[in-house]
Amino acid sequence: MAEPYNHREIEQKWRKEWEINPINVNDGKKPKYYCLDMFPYPSGNGLHVGHWRGYVISDVWSRYKMLNGGHYIIHPMGWDAFGLPAENYAIKMGVHPAKSTAENVANIKKQIGEIAALYDWDMEVNTTDPAFYKWTQWIFVKMFKEGLAYEKEMPINWCPSCKTGLANEEVVNGKCERCGADVTKKNLKQWMLRITKYADRLLNDLDKLDWPEKVKKMQTDWIGKSYGAEVDFKVDGMDETITVYTTRPDTLYGATFMVLAPEHKLAAKLATPETKEAVEQYIYDASMKSNVDRLQDKEKTGVFTGSYAINPLNGEKTPIWLSDYVLADYGTGAIMCVPAHDDRDFEFATKFGIPIIQVIAKDGKEIEHMTEAYTEASGTMINSGDWNGLESAVLKKEAPEMIEKMGYGRKTTNYKLRDWVFSRQRYWGEPIPIVHCEKCGAVPVPEEELPLLLPEVESYQPTGTGESPLADITDWVNTTCPCCGGPAKRETNTMPQWAGSSWYFLRYVDNHNDKELVSKEKADKYLPVDMYIGGVEHAVLHLLYSRFYTKFLYDIGVVDFDEPFTKLFNQGMITGKNGIKMSKSKGNVVSPDDLVRDYGCDSLRMYELFVGPPELDSEWDDRGIDGVYRFLTRFWNLVMDNKDTKVEPTKELLKVRNLLIKTITQRLDSFSLNTVISGFMEYNNKLIDMAKNGGVDKETLKTFVVLIAPFAPHIGEELWRQLGESGSVFHTNWPSVDETALVDDEKEVAVQINGRTKTVIKVPADIDKDAAIAAGKEALGSKLTGTVVKEIYVPGRIINIVAKP
RNA sequence: GCCGCAGUGGCGGAACUGGCAGACGCGCAGGACUUAAAAUCCUGUUGUAGCGAUACAGUACCGGUUCGAUUCCGGUCUGCGGCACCA
Numbered sequence: 051m052a053e054p055y056n057h058r059e060i061e062q063k064w065r066k067e068w069e070i071n072p073i074n075v076n077d078g079k080k081p082k083y084y085c086l087d088m089f090p091y092p093s094g095n096g097l098h099v100g101h102w103r104g105y106v107i108s109d110v111w112s113r114y115k116m117l118n119g120g121h122y123i124i125h126p127m128g129w130d131a132f133g134l135p136a137e138n139y140a141i142k143m144g145v146h147p148a149k150s151t152a153e154n155v156a157n158i159k160k161q162i163g164e165i166a167a168l169y170d171w172d173m174e175v176n177t178t179d180p181a182f183y184k185w186t187q188w189i190f191v192k193m194f195k196e197g198l199a200y201e202k203e204m205p206i207n208w209c210p211s212c213k214t215g216l217a218n219e220e221v222v223n224g225k226c227e228r229c230g231a232d233v234t235k236k237n238l239k240q241w242m243l244r245i246t247k248y249a250d251r252l253l254n255d256l257d258k259l260d261w262p263e264k265v266k267k268m269q270t271d272w273i274g275k276s277y278g279a280e281v282d283f284k285v286d287g288m289d290e291t292i293t294v295y296t297t298r299p300d301t302l303y304g305a306t307f308m309v310l311a312p313e314h315k316l317a318a319k320l321a322t323p324e325t326k327e328a329v330e331q332y333i334y335d336a337s338m339k340s341n342v343d344r345l346q347d348k349e350k351t352g353v354f355t356g357s358y359a360i361n362p363l364n365g366e367k368t369p370i371w372l373s374d375y376v377l378a379d380y381g382t383g384a385i386m387c388v389p390a391h392d393d394r395d396f397e398f399a400t401k402f403g404i405p406i407i408q409v410i411a412k413d414g415k416e417i418e419h420m421t422e423a424y425t426e427a428s429g430t431m432i433n434s435g436d437w438n439g440l441e442s443a444v445l446k447k448e449a450p451e452m453i454e455k456m457g458y459g460r461k462t463t464n465y466k467l468r469d470w471v472f473s474r475q476r477y478w479g480e481p482i483p484i485v486h487c488e489k490c491g492a493v494p495v496p497e498e499e500l501p502l503l504l505p506e507v508e509s510y511q512p513t514g515t516g517e518s519p520l521a522d523i524t525d526w527v528n529t530t531c532p533c534c535g536g537p538a539k540r541e542t543n544t545m546p547q548w549a550g551s552s553w554y555f556l557r558y559v560d561n562h563n564d565k566e567l568v569s570k571e572k573a574d575k576y577l578p579v580d581m582y583i584g585g586v587e588h589a590v591l592h593l594l595y596s597r598f599y600t601k602f603l604y605d606i607g608v609v610d611f612d613e614p615f616t617k618l619f620n621q622g623m624i625t626g627k628n629g630i631k632m633s634k635s636k637g638n639v640v641s642p643d644d645l646v647r648d649y650g651c652d653s654l655r656m657y658e659l660f661v662g663p664p665e666l667d668s669e670w671d672d673r674g675i676d677g678v679y680r681f682l683t684r685f686w687n688l689v690m691d692n693k694d695t696k697v698e699p700t701k702e703l704l705k706v707r708n709l710l711i712k713t714i715t716q717r718l719d720s721f722s723l724n725t726v727i728s729g730f731m732e733y734n735n736k737l738i739d740m741a742k743n744g745g746v747d748k749e750t751l752k753t754f755v756v757l758i759a760p761f762a763p764h765i766g767e768e769l770w771r772q773l774g775e776s777g778s779v780f781h782t783n784w785p786s787v788d789e790t791a792l793v794d795d796e797k798e799v800a801v802q803i804n805g806r807t808k809t810v811i812k813v814p815a816d817i818d819k820d821a822a823i824a825a826g827k828e829a830l831g832s833k834l835t836g837t838v839v840k841e842i843y844v845p846g847r848i849i850n851i852v853a854k855p
Numbered sequence: 856g857c858c859g860c861a862g863u864g865g866c867g868g869a870a871c872u873g874g875c876a877g878a879c880g881c882g883c884a885g886g887a888c889u890u891a892a893a894a895u896c897c898u899g900u901u902g903u904a905g906c907g908a909u910a911c912a913g914u915a916c917c918g919g920u921u922c923g924a925u926u927c928c929g930g931u932c933u934g935c936g937g938c939a940c941c942a
Binding site for chain 1: 867868875922940942
């Protein structure tokens with residue numbers, strides 16, 4: 051009897067051995083494969099089984115790429131360590147965030163070590179390391195010089211709990227993405243990044259990415275490109291023009307009123323003496339509303355300014371209203387309203403008694419009593435002067451140009467994407483490297499003076515006034531202007547957490563370079579990322595920002611690719627019972643540490659994958675790991691009991707071996723990792739059975755060991771040696787399928803009557819249809835009654851006899 | 856409200872391109888081994904009827920296409936995710 055499976059001993063043994071003789075080495079000849087995990091925020095809570103899953107997936111994939119293709123694997127790990135949680139922790143405990151961050155990093159690094167992943171810790175980066183954020187600041191300076199970073203005073207999203215401004219992407223349902231507090235508006239001078247300049251490229255280049263369609267669609271929707279026209283309306287009796295944006299210029303004849311956002315610059319000016327008071331009151335009320343109030347208001351409100359705009363097409367006077375359903379910062383902040391063909395305009399017109407003119411015939415006619423807007427762009431134009439009789443769908447496309455030719459406006463496009471609010475009024479972030487000089491304005495810190503170090507501070511407490519805690523450090527704030535040498539003040543806002551994570555993946559491959567962000571040579575050799583693995587929650591935040599940064603760095607010649615992540619895989623979340631997200635406060639966090647101790651790393655790795663399809667959320671159930679552990683024990687026994695086998699491979703054994711290779715490889719390639727594990731179990735059962743009845747051959751056992759090695763590296767390596775091999779199992783080649791071994795002489799075919807299976811028979815693989823049908827009928831015997839009307843034979847699968855009684 | 860994804864045994868889930876529904880695992884039941892328990896091994900496990908081979912029903916619901924539908928089409932319900940007055 052061979053020795054029993056002792057996971058602790060084996061795992062310790064190989065962990066040590068791999069440390070001395072690393073298996074993933076760059077000999078300069080092997081092709082590279084860059085497999086990247088989204089780097090974690092080093093939280094004090096440590097890792098739970100959900101974090102593990104992503105890291106296991108990427109490690110399995112890395113090891114597979116190493117075996118199948120002989121790649122040198124770039125598989126780094128680092129720390130996204132700036133940001134609010136560390137700062138809040140520091141405030142609470144009175145400890146410097148740098149200190150708590152360092153402790154957390156050490157702890158999580160130890161936990162990650164338990165996964166036995168191939169991480170190359172020589173490549174490690176930390177966004178809070180001055181040697182790293184030097185380049186985060188450098189990118190900002192470059193953006194400033196290119197006109198992509200600019201200052202602007204405007205009402206921004208403000209989280210009253212985090213006491214900082216937020217980017218649009220960080221506001222979810224009117225609430226702060228981080229803490230869930232209701233987001234309000236605040237007027238602040240902010241640094242902005244002109245991401246909108248890249249809107250078209252960010253949209254179009256999605257086509258060349260091997261990403262989940264879901265994420266591409268989310269980015270497409272977020273960018274929100276629309277096609278339409280700007281139309282100029284003259285204000286009656288005033289020397290003013292109001293420009294509106296519309297995607298439905300075909301309905302221009304149906305515009306019966308116009309609405310301006312209360313923030314529109316003409317809003318107050320349009321008031322007449324009679325309406326002045328009401329208009330000013332409305333503008334004031336709107337300015338007091340928070341995002342959440344605006345979202346919760348179901349009923350439309352508005353006020354008539356007393357002025358009229360002239361529809362350029364027919365000269366009609368249309369009343370100008372103000373309403374907060376029109377957004378100030380989209381399009382021109384003013385819209386033409388066609389109540390007959392727009393739901394919102396219909397609601398508004400109905401409430402305030404404004405005429406409704408139908409200009410597109412529905413089902414060929416004019417509706418007598420309109421109860422809702424007809425929003426389809428299909429039907430013939432009516433009540434539309436020269437445009438009568440045209441098709442709405444055609445006109446919708448052609449109208450922008452027609453309007454442009456007539457001189458009433460121009461063809462244009464619009465985006466939902468807004469520029470990126472980049473200032474945070476918090477301590478724990480990269481200082482924005484700008485100096486404000488009264489004479490020279492905003493001046494960047496000279497590149498050779500970077501990094502601009504984050505100074506020590508007495509209190510990290512956010513001030514809540516819109517100023518960063520850095521503003522209190524007068525001897526840091528007061529400086530000289532790099533431009534004129536006169537007295538000047540430093541920018542005291544810091545960058546958002548996304549700043550470092552938008553480009554960190556470039557730095558891993560050249561993390562000690564203090565002359566360049568990344569050297570040309572290394573960038574060419576090792577970048578971009580071939581496979582990026584992480585949660586879907588970053589679909590429009592981190593993943594959009596990273597694409598923007600990469601495109602910018604491409605434009606200024608730092609890298610010669612303009613998309614950072616060729617392939618993306620989003621793993622699902624591991625949740626507690628009933629799909630509840632694992633969190634400390636819910637008390638449902640499952641720690642991997644105990645499971646590793648009791649079952650071993652290999653078992654936990656496999657179980658992480660076995661719980662469900664990797665792209666879907668899965669509920670964690672501790673009990674299931676027993677099944678994987680039993681499987682590994684049985685597999686261990688199978689190999690150990692037969693390691694000295696002298697059995698020659700039979701035809702049957704060859705077939706099983708090649709089917710195993712084929713099944714596992716196919717499922718791996720399609721990322722169906724849960725069924726890879728069930729496949730292993732199935733073939734393990736089969737081989738145990740064959741071992742008892744006639745035995746198994748050594749080559750089949752070796753093959754199995756190679757296939758399982760990426761999933762259970764320790765047991766794989768140990769059994770590989772037990773089978774008499776001297777080198778590492780990871781330096782061998784992924785086995786290939788011998789198709790000739792899979793050719794059958796006989797096939798099992800289901801015999802059906804009217805599509806219902808009655809029996810299964812064996813037929814020669816090359817049998818022809820008539821013979822197959824005859825064999826099927828014979829097998830059915832007396833079960834086949836009535837008149838046969840049709841006979842179907844699908845080679846190797848089905849014989850179906852269609853009979854009528 | 857709009858867009859996307861999903862709905863299969865007691866549970867997690869499988870089923871390649873329309874071809875034997877429920878692989879694999881958990882749990883459960885029975886048995887073997889044991890003084891006993893744990894571990895391990897064997898057998899069974901969608902429902903209904905039957906001792907039984909077997910028959911019928913069955914992939915959220917209603918309908919359609921097809922020799923044949925978990926898979927394709929139309930409609931309904933439920934759950935999850937994204938967006939949310941974007942003109």
